[in-house]
Amino acid sequence: MKYRYFFLLISFLFFNFQSAEKEPLSPRIANYDMQIRLDTENKHLISHTKLLWKNPSADTVRDLQFHLYYNAFKNTESTFFKERGMPSLFKKSLEEECEWSWVEIKNMTDQNGNDLAANMHYYQPDDDNESDQSVLRVPLPQPVLPYETIEVDFDWVAKIPKTMVRTGFNKDFYFMAQWFPKIGVYEPAGMRFAEKGEWNCHQYHSSGEYYADFGNYKVEMTVPENFIVASSGLPSYEPKNNNDNTKTWAFQVDDVIDFAWGASPHFVESKMEWKGVEIKLYTYPEHVHFKERYFSVLPKTMDYFEEHFEKYPYPSLSIIAPPFHGIFTGGMEYPTLITTLNSCLLPTGVRSTEILTIHEFVHQYFQQMVATNEQEEAWMDEGITNFYEGQVMDMIYGEKSSTIDFMGIKAGNAEMDRASFYGMKNPAIAPNSLKSWEFPEGSYHTIQYSKSAVWLNTLKRILGTETFNEAMKTYFLRWKFRHPCAKDFVDVVNEVVIKNHPEQFGDGMDFFFQQVLYGTEICDYTIRSMVNNPISSSSGIFDDPDDCQHSEPIVDTEGNTIYKSFVGVERLGNMVLPVEVLVQFDDGSEVLETWNGEETIYYFFYKGTKQIVCAEVDPQHKLFLDKNFINNSFTTKPNPTGVRKYVNEFLFWMQNAMEGLAVLI
Numbered sequence: 001m002k003y004r005y006f007f008l009l010i011s012f013l014f015f016n017f018q019s020a021e022k023e024p025l026s027p028r029i030a031n032y033d034m035q036i037r038l039d040t041e042n043k044h045l046i047s048h049t050k051l052l053w054k055n056p057s058a059d060t061v062r063d064l065q066f067h068l069y070y071n072a073f074k075n076t077e078s079t080f081f082k083e084r085g086m087p088s089l090f091k092k093s094l095e096e097e098c099e100w101s102w103v104e105i106k107n108m109t110d111q112n113g114n115d116l117a118a119n120m121h122y123y124q125p126d127d128d129n130e131s132d133q134s135v136l137r138v139p140l141p142q143p144v145l146p147y148e149t150i151e152v153d154f155d156w157v158a159k160i161p162k163t164m165v166r167t168g169f170n171k172d173f174y175f176m177a178q179w180f181p182k183i184g185v186y187e188p189a190g191m192r193f194a195e196k197g198e199w200n201c202h203q204y205h206s207s208g209e210y211y212a213d214f215g216n217y218k219v220e221m222t223v224p225e226n227f228i229v230a231s232s233g234l235p236s237y238e239p240k241n242n243n244d245n246t247k248t249w250a251f252q253v254d255d256v257i258d259f260a261w262g263a264s265p266h267f268v269e270s271k272m273e274w275k276g277v278e279i280k281l282y283t284y285p286e287h288v289h290f291k292e293r294y295f296s297v298l299p300k301t302m303d304y305f306e307e308h309f310e311k312y313p314y315p316s317l318s319i320i321a322p323p324f325h326g327i328f329t330g331g332m333e334y335p336t337l338i339t340t341l342n343s344c345l346l347p348t349g350v351r352s353t354e355i356l357t358i359h360e361f362v363h364q365y366f367q368q369m370v371a372t373n374e375q376e377e378a379w380m381d382e383g384i385t386n387f388y389e390g391q392v393m394d395m396i397y398g399e400k401s402s403t404i405d406f407m408g409i410k411a412g413n414a415e416m417d418r419a420s421f422y423g424m425k426n427p428a429i430a431p432n433s434l435k436s437w438e439f440p441e442g443s444y445h446t447i448q449y450s451k452s453a454v455w456l457n458t459l460k461r462i463l464g465t466e467t468f469n470e471a472m473k474t475y476f477l478r479w480k481f482r483h484p485c486a487k488d489f490v491d492v493v494n495e496v497v498i499k500n501h502p503e504q505f506g507d508g509m510d511f512f513f514q515q516v517l518y519g520t521e522i523c524d525y526t527i528r529s530m531v532n533n534p535i536s537s538s539s540g541i542f543d544d545p546d547d548c549q550h551s552e553p554i555v556d557t558e559g560n561t562i563y564k565s566f567v568g569v570e571r572l573g574n575m576v577l578p579v580e581v582l583v584q585f586d587d588g589s590e591v592l593e594t595w596n597g598e599e600t601i602y603y604f605f606y607k608g609t610k611q612i613v614c615a616e617v618d619p620q621h622k623l624f625l626d627k628n629f630i631n632n633s634f635t636t637k638p639n640p641t642g643v644r645k646y647v648n649e650f651l652f653w654m655q656n657a658m659e660g661l662a663v664l665i
Contacts, residue, residue, distance in 0.1 A: 025255035025313060026214035026481040029054050030183050037246075038223045038263065043099075043169060045158040045179065054149045056213075057188035059197035061144040064116075064152070065123065066105075066136040069178035072204035073101035073161045077131035079124075083437060084206035094162075101161035101168070105136070105181060108154035114141045116152065126203045126437070134204040136181070156181055163328045165206075172227075173322060175262040175329040175339070178210065182258075185213050185373075185483065192373065192485040202375045207444040208436020209374040212257040214481055220250045223263050230269075230282040231261035232337045234316045253314070255481065256335030257371050262320045274299045277312055283321040287342045290353060294319060294340075297354045301361050301392050308469060309365060309476045317364075319357065331356050333363035349406030351397065355413070359389040369480045377486055378444070379432045379517070383452020390414045390453060414457055414624070420450040422627055427451070428520035433486065454625055455516035458523075459509070461622035462578070463497060471496040486517065512577070516625065521575035523625040525617045527634040528601060529568035532611040534561050560609040567604045567615040567634075571597060573627060582619040585610035592619075612636075 033050040055061050072080035073094075086094070094100055108116040116138050123137035124130065144150045158179065161168040167177040184201025187194040194200075200211060218236065221229055225247040229239075233253025240248045253259065262282070270281040270291045279298060281291050302312055320339045322329050330341035338360035342353055366388070367374065367381035374381055390413035393402035401410040421427055429443045432452055436444055460468040475484075475492040494508030515521045539551035554562045567583055581593040583604065593604050606612065616633035618626060626632065 027054075027056065028215050028255065029056055029186075029213035030215040031217070032180075032215065032259070033218045034180065034220070036219065036221045038174065038221060038227075040172070040174075040224055043160045043162075045160060045176070047157075047180065048155050049153070049180065051152040051154075051183060052149060052215075053144070053152065053183055055144040055147055056186060057197045058146045059186075059188065060146065061186060061197075062140055063199075064138040064140065064150075065184040065199040065201035066138065067178070067182045067184060067201060067204070067210075068103045068105075068134055068136050069167075069182070069204050070101045070103040070158050070161065071133040073164050074133060075100060075131070077129070078134065079127055079129050079132040079203045080134070080206050082129065097162070099162040101159050101164060103156060103158040103181060106155040106157065108138065108152060110140070110142065110153075111151040112142060116140065117154075124203060125199075125201065126205070129203075132203050135184075135201050154181070163325075166329060166332055168328065170325040170328070172266070173262075173264045173326040175260075175320070175322065175326065177260045177329070177332060177334060178204075178258075179260075182212060185211055187483070192483060200373065205375065205437035207439060208376075208378055210258065211373040211375055211483075212371070214255055214257055214371065216252070216254040217256065217259040218250070218252045219259060219261070220248055221261060221263070222246050222248045224265070226265040227263045228265065228267040228269065228282070229261060229263045230267060230280070230318050230320050230337070232256065232259045232318070232335050234278070253316075253336055255313075257368060258334050260334035260337050262322075262329070262339075264323075266323070270295075274302060275306075275311070276315065277302070278316045280316070280318045281321065282318065283342070284323045286344070287321050287323075290321065290342050293348070293353050294321075294357055297357055297392075297396060298361065300396055301358050304392050304395060305362075305365060309473055310480075312364065313369075314364075317361070331360065333360040333367060335368045336364070338363070347406050350404055351393070351402070354396075355389060355393060355403065358392050359385055362388045362392070365476065370476060371481070371483050373483065373485070375436050377433075378436050378448040379452040380484070380486065380489065382449050383432070383456065386417060386449045386453040387456040390417065390457075414453070417450040417453040417457075418624065420446055421454050427627075428522055431520050432517050451516075457624040458516070458577075458622070459493075459512065461620070461624060462512075463501070463505075463509075467496060467500045470500070490517075515575050515577075519575075522573040522627055523575040523577060523623055524571070524573035524627040524631075525579055525597065525623070526570050526572055526628070526631040527567065527581075527615050527617055528570035529566075530612055530615050530634045530636070531568075532563045532565045535564050535607070556609055562607065562609055563611055565606045565610075565612045567612060568601055569595060569604070569617050570601050571599070572631075575625065577623055577625075579618050579623060580620070582614075582616045583612055584614040586613045 031052040035048050037046040039046060072078045076086065105117065110116060120136055120138040122133045123135045124132050125135060163170045167175055167179060184199050187200050188197045189195060217233065223229060223246060225241060225245050229249040231251040233251040236250035236252045242248060266284050267282045268285055268288050272279045272295050281294050283290065305312065314336050316336050318337045321342050322339060327341060330339050332339045340353060340356040340360065346352060362385040363381060366384045372380035393413045400412050402413045403416050404411040424446055430439050430447055432447060439447065471493045474496055475489055478492060479488060490513050497505045498508050535554045536551040537554060539549055541548055556562060567581065569581055576597050579595050579597045581595060581604065582590060583593060584590040587610050595602050614635040618632055
């Protein structure tokens with residue numbers, strides 16, 4: 001027994017000696033040492049892998065569970081393809097060229113020499129689809145005792161998919177994401193939703209992404225000698241030339257939940273440094289001119305997150321801008337490595353390059369550091385990331401033009417999210433709280449990305465910037481390098497809000513989250529009516545039957561008519577939120593009313609010589625979730641600005657069209 005502990009001590013030191021000088025950022029549960037060979041002729045990955053896994057619980061763990069993501073692309077009977085169907089983009093390569101993908105573990109032993117492969121079997125925790133092979137269960141002859149560590153050695157081979165979702169190859173461009181047998185997350189009782197200790201290792205579904213534990217990675221890749229490798233982490237040593245026309249690259253990164261890399265003989269590397277972080281951009285030659293757009297927005301984004309949360313903690317950040325034939329890998333996030341998309345056809349005023357760069361960098365905080373479960377609660381990374389993408393874009397380019405500023409057409413990032421959400425055929429189709437594969441009719445992306453960003457914008461406007469920022473920073477600092485769930489997020493928001501606004505929100509914000517997160521309510525408030533009635537004296541017969549009294553206008557001492565006025569506000573939707581109503585009078589004065597928003601119709605009454613000339617519900621658009629801003633106001637004053645706006649835009653387009661025709665003539 002003592003030899004076993006000595007062996008584990010040596011293994012632990014082996015994986016952590018390079019990080020001994022600094023305090024670990026994470027608990028380092030799952031640590032990998034991999035030697036990889038890329039066989040470009042057969043499109044194979046061949047690997048020997050050493051996994052050092054620490055039991056994070058007081059439980060005795062009797063099995064291990066692994067994700068085998070490439071098996072999702074093995075045949076049409078996988079859960080992935082049953083949910084998605086066969087995309088036409090992949091049909092030729094899969095069915096005609098038989099470019100199906102797979103991963104196979106050849107052997108597996110623990111540190112005591114026990115054969116773990118003999119009893120391993122595929123496992124379907126989500127749907128009982130026996131044909132799905134994306135999860136592997138490995139029973140252990142010797143269980144992992146509480147807080148102890150097991151070392152697992154195994155050899156595996158994978159067939160690389162062609163142009164598959166997020167990963168694969170096309171021509172001589174390779175991108176390896178979710179490419180190796182990756183251990184699931186063992187959740188002790190009380191962590192997230194676990195009532196007892198259990199593995200969280202979902203099958204690979206067509207919607208949603210990933211969930212993994214933190215650890216250290218040491219990876220060596222042997223590739224053709226003319227290939228350049230872009231990877232998570234920093235190089236461990238200079239690339240080594242081998243005697244078989246190959247070259248070995250090595251990288252290491254600590255305290256991360258995943259590892260990804262790409263390779264191509266055509267990569268052009270561009271570099272910059274920002275506050276101690278080495279930033280590398282890998283593009284094809286035709287896209288090198290995009291580097292200034294990347295290197296312009298990244299420092300501003302990093303500064304924003306340093307100010308609002310904390311400094312980016314890793315020494316490197318790599319960006320891969322794939323070629324056109326590699327676009328299937330673009331727009332993805334991995335620890336210290338992101339992928340984007342470029343298009344020479346789009347003008348610079350359409351800021352897709354900047355949006356993707358910022359979005360994927362934000363994921364370094366929300367998903368890579370605050371490591372939520374993307375398959376179960378995608379809004380916690382995609383929704384929050386989409387929101388902060390908009391905050392940074394608005395800071396850099398302006399709120400009204402942060403997404404598009406081209407030929408007089410301007411569109412802000414936040415408004416694009418709102419338009420996307422309310423542009424759905426049925427915005428109430430599903431709540432945010434569903435698991436990724438439970439969303440009906442392709443609604444996953446819009447609900448989890450756009451709706452989440454819209455209600456986060458609403459929350460910020462209701463609470464005020466200072467309280468909202470404090471809540472988000474508190475959430476980040478408390479849960480970085482851990483695995484929170486929705487309840488943890490809500491608890492932090494309630495804690496900060498009750499502290500800062502005990503009178504207004506003494507019970508917290510549960511009423512808000514029940515509707516926007518767990519519900520499908522739609523927000524829509526409108527001005528229903530606006531009336532000014534002059535008050536007249538009573539008329540008719542009273543005490544004396546011969547005395548018929550006639551009504552006369554009631555005036556004040558200066559002869560001014562006195563009015564009884566009211567504004568009617570209506571809740572058209574079923575979402576209930578506190579709302580403000582701005583009422584303006586003909587003498588230039590105004591009053592800002594507040595209403596809890598609960599009744600279907602609510603009236604504000606006034607009496608005096610002033611007449612109401614304009615009323616607007618939610619004048620500051622705090623309720624960014626409101627479906628229809630157009631019905632928010634009612635006025636007796638003519639307002640030509642709306643018509644003038646469209647006339648001016650039409651004239652602007654006509655001018656540009658004439659100039660374009662002049663060039664052709």
